Amino acid sequence: MEYFILSIAIVFTIVGVIGCVLPALPGLPFNYAALLMLQYYYKPFSTTFLVVMAVIMAVIMILDYFLPIWTAKKFGATKQGIWGSMIGMVLGIIFTPIGMLLGIFAGAVIGDMMAGKESKDAFKSGIATFFGTLFSIGLKLICAGTMSWYFFKELIKAWA
Numbered sequence: 001m002e003y004f005i006l007s008i009a010i011v012f013t014i015v016g017v018i019g020c021v022l023p024a025l026p027g028l029p030f031n032y033a034a035l036l037m038l039q040y041y042y043k044p045f046s047t048t049f050l051v052v053m054a055v056i057m058a059v060i061m062i063l064d065y066f067l068p069i070w071t072a073k074k075f076g077a078t079k080q081g082i083w084g085s086m087i088g089m090v091l092g093i094i095f096t097p098i099g100m101l102l103g104i105f106a107g108a109v110i111g112d113m114m115a116g117k118e119s120k121d122a123f124k125s126g127i128a129t130f131f132g133t134l135f136s137i138g139l140k141l142i143c144a145g146t147m148s149w150y151f152f153k154e155l156i157k158a159w160a
Contacts, residue, residue: 009151013152019144032147035050045154049150068085069132076125081129085111086107109123
């Protein structure tokens with residue numbers, strides 16, 4: 001049973017990293033669940049480590065939701081631009097990850113232009129939305145990479 005659960009934990013770790021890029025998958029909770037599965041069998045982590053990782057994960061998940069919207073609004077995006085970026089992201093998932101990122105940008109620009117903004121201003125808010133999303137993805141990847149590193153480090157140590 002132990003190897004079965006740890007195999008699932010390895011899959012969770014991989015899915016967690018992929019989920020940092022795909023918006024349909026909650027990547028960080030998968031990574032954290034893998035840490036907890038490893039903890040159940042081998043107890044390699046301190047309680048402090050697990051609490052700190054949980055807090056970091058929660059903060060990054062909250063930032064992931066608000067950061068793209070905040071950067072879009074900071075650079076003048078309209079509601080239509082924000083909705084456009086979300087629609088563009090969903091449509092772009094088909095061509096992930098490049099299509100998703102381009103969809104965010106194009107959707108924000110098209111939405112702002114439909115709201116009556118000049119193309120220069122719509123382009124500016126599209127760029128801000130794009131970079132806010134990239135920054136958010138980067139934060140998630142750093143957190144997922146850190147959790148994955150600790151997971152595999154401790155798993156290898158336990159199996160050695």
